[in-house]
Structure formats: C-alpha cells, structure tokens
Amino acid sequence: MNAIEALLFAVIQGISELFPISSLGHGVLIPDWLHWSINRNSPDFLPFMVMLHLGTAVALLIYFRRDWMALIGGWLKAGGRAGNPEARLMWLVIAGTIPAGLLGLLLEKQLRQLFTSTTAVLVFLALNGLLLLLGDRLKKRTASHPLSELSFAGAVKIGAGQALALLPGFSRSGATLVAGLAHGLDYASSARFSFLLATPIIAAAGVLEIPKLAHHGHGSAQWGLLLACGAVAGLCAYASTWFLMRYFKKTEIESLRPFGCYCLLVGVVGLLVKFV
Numbered sequence: 001m002n003a004i005e006a007l008l009f010a011v012i013q014g015i016s017e018l019f020p021i022s023s024l025g026h027g028v029l030i031p032d033w034l035h036w037s038i039n040r041n042s043p044d045f046l047p048f049m050v051m052l053h054l055g056t057a058v059a060l061l062i063y064f065r066r067d068w069m070a071l072i073g074g075w076l077k078a079g080g081r082a083g084n085p086e087a088r089l090m091w092l093v094i095a096g097t098i099p100a101g102l103l104g105l106l107l108e109k110q111l112r113q114l115f116t117s118t119t120a121v122l123v124f125l126a127l128n129g130l131l132l133l134l135g136d137r138l139k140k141r142t143a144s145h146p147l148s149e150l151s152f153a154g155a156v157k158i159g160a161g162q163a164l165a166l167l168p169g170f171s172r173s174g175a176t177l178v179a180g181l182a183h184g185l186d187y188a189s190s191a192r193f194s195f196l197l198a199t200p201i202i203a204a205a206g207v208l209e210i211p212k213l214a215h216h217g218h219g220s221a222q223w224g225l226l227l228a229c230g231a232v233a234g235l236c237a238y239a240s241t242w243f244l245m246r247y248f249k250k251t252e253i254e255s256l257r258p259f260g261c262y263c264l265l266v267g268v269v270g271l272l273v274k275f276v
Contacts, residue, residue: 003225005036006048010229013052014059014236017202018195018244020174020259022128025121028168029270032118044222051226053206055234060199063241067196085148095152096159096176096197101204103163117168119274124169126267131170132260135178139254144186147193154183159197169267172198177256187248187255195241 001009012030016023031038039045061068071093074086082088150158161179165172173194180190248255 010232014233018240025169051230055230056237057203059234059237092155096155099160100162122270129264132256147189
C-alpha cells in the first residue's frame with residue numbers, strides 16, 4: 001500500500017473495529033473494490049496491522065481508563081475475590097476473555113484462508129446483519145437488568161461470541177452486543193461490557209506480535225508511516241467509542257437495526273453484483 005492507502009485503511013480499521021460491522025470484512029472488501037495495491041502476504045503487512053491493533057487498544061484503554069482503574073483497584077482491594085462490585089465485574093471480564101482467546105488460538109490458522117475471499121466476506125457480512133436484527137428482537141423479549149446482575153456463565157457465553165469475528169464479515173462487537181442483549185442487558189450495558197471485553201483481546205493481538213515487529217527492519221520513513229497509521233486508527237477508534245456509547249444510552253429501541261440493515265444490504269448487493 002502507498003501512504004494514502006495505508007492511512008485510509010487505518011481510518012477504516014479504527015471505525016469498523018468498534019462499530020458492529022466487521023473490521024476484518026471491510027478490510028477485505030474496500031481494498032478489493034477500490035483496487036488498492038494491498039498484499040496481505042507481504043512482510044510489511046503484519047507490522048502494519050500490529051500498529052493498528054495497538055492504536056485501537058490504547059484508544060479503548062484511554063476511553064475506559066476510569067473503568068479499568070476502578071476494576072483493578074476493586075479487584076486488589078478484594079484480594080482477588082469477587083468481594084465487591086468492581087472485583088466481580090473484573091472477574092466477569094476475565095471469564096468472558098478466556099474463551100475468545102482460546103478459540104482464537106485454535107481456529108485462526110484454519111480460518112485464515114477465508115480472509116482473502118470476498119464471496120465469503122459478503123456472505124458472512126449479510127449473516128452479521130441478520131444477527132444484529134435478531135439482537136433487536138431479543139431485546140424486546142427479554143427483561144433488562146444491570147451489568148452487576150450478569151452471571152459468570154453469561155459472561156463466558158458473551159465472550160465466546162467474540163470467536164465469530166474470526167470469520168471475516170462477522171463483527172466482534174456485534175456478536176457480543178447481541179449476546180449481551182440475549183442475557184438481559186440493556187444496550188448501554190451490553191456495549192460497555194462488549195468494549196471492556198474487546199480491550200484485552202485487541203491488545204493481545206498486537207502485543208503478541210511485537211517481537212516480530214521489533215525484528216522487522218524498517219527505515220525511518222516506514223516507521224513514521226506505521227506510527228502515523230497507529231495514531232489514526234487510535235483516534236478513529238476513540239471517536240467511534242465516544243459516539244457508540246452515547247448512541248446506545250440514548251437509543252433504547254432497535255438500536256442495532258441501522259447497522260444490521262447496512263451489513264445485510266452490503267452483503268446481498270455485493271453478492272448480486274458479483275454473480276448476476
């Protein structure tokens with residue numbers, strides 16, 4: 001990718017990572033449709049994605065810094081037990097993070113061949129749209145309760161939903177939002193828990209690859225571009241989180257419908273254009 005394409009890709013990654021529309025899916029479709037000179041097998045692509053993930057993780061940590069300070073402080077105060085609301089929520093986040101991490105390690109290599117298939121992305125994106133529309137229907141049928149009443153089994157099930165994001169076209173935040181609604185959370189609580197769950201997963205995706213990044217040779221100009229792309233992705237992720245948290249607090253009726261309709265429309269129209 002040239003510098004302009006790289007910066008635009010960073011914008012797409014930063015926005016679509018938190019919006020329930022699949023960052024991986026859009027990272028495949030948009031470069032393909034715009035005929036960008038992107039090569040995912042290039043040795044330069046891995047450090048590029050590492051920087052984007054680190055930028056997004058930093059943005060989430062900054063936005064939810066008070067939450068994380070309260071959770072960690074409460075956890076330490078309780079001596080590692082679920083002895084107060086903050087410590088209990090910390091254990092819920094840990095319980096929800098473990099299944100996604102394990103499934104990611106087990107399945108990522110097997111599913112990687114789908115990453116370059118636009119047909120697979122379009123199909124999964126349409127299914128992601130249907131999943132989001134289903135989430136709105138589940139919200140109507142289940143009584144809302146606060147995040148403090150979420151069970152540990154529910155947290156594990158919500159966290160396991162993140163594994164859907166291994167399929168390009170399914171959204172991590174979309175899957176956890178819908179799973180949260182299915183377990184009785186309101187939109188705002190489900191979004192908060194979804195973003196808290198996303199922080200360690202996204203951070204780990206970047207941190208685990210840092211050794212490879214450190215051993216990858218780059219000139220000063222290339223490092224400057226990588227850092228700029230990471231910063232752009234982080235700024236877009238922060239703005240996306242700010243918007244979505246306010247959106248879900250204010251919109252309590254069919255909040256996922258716009259995103260579901262968008263994904264369904266793009267997926268179906270894209271398939272029709274491709275095969276008709």
